[in-house]
Amino acid sequence: MHEMTIATSLLEEVLALVRQHKARRVREIEVELGVMRLVVPESLETAFAVLSEGTVAEGARLKLTETPLRAVCNQCQKEYSARVDDFRCPACGQADVRITGGNDIIIKAVALDVAESGSCG
Ligand SMILES: [Zn+2]
Numbered sequence: 879m880h881e882m883t884i885a886t887s888l889l890e891e892v893l894a895l896v897r898q899h900k901a902r903r904v905r906e907i908e909v910e911l912g913v914m915r916l917v918v919p920e921s922l923e924t925a926f927a928v929l930s931e932g933t934v935a936e937g938a939r940l941k942l943t944e945t946p947l948r949a950v951c952n953q954c955q956k957e958y959s960a961r962v963d964d965f966r967c968p969a970c971g972q973a974d975v976r977i978t979g980g981n982d983i984i985i986k987a988v989a990l991d992v993a994e995s996g997s998c999g
Pocket residue numbers: 951952953954955956967968969970971972
């Protein structure tokens with residue numbers, strides 16, 4: 879279950895932002911999931927919920943969007959959206975391609991509740 883590993887690094891990134899902004903609470907995390915990573919959204923949500931327990935990110939909503947696979951053909955330079963099970967260039971039929979999208983897990987946005995100024999001494 880590699881969702882656990884992904885959830886761990888997501889949580890670390892979010893908690894770093896929390897410290898940076900001195901936030902009290904994490905409300906929502908928007909994450910782009912590259913299709914190549916084969917993440918099961920439900921598993922990621924569960925893993926994140928378990929890991930964030932007891933942290934300021936507990937109860938945060940995960941907004942997951944899937945990024946389609948993008949590829950550029952090394953032979954004819956055509957850019958196209960590829961399929962996970964078939965990368966071949968639709969123009970020339972070569973499988974000599976560079977993946978340019980759909981391979982990353984990116985935090986797009988995080989909604990934080992920031993402590994009101996003056997509340998801390
Ligand atoms: Zn091509």
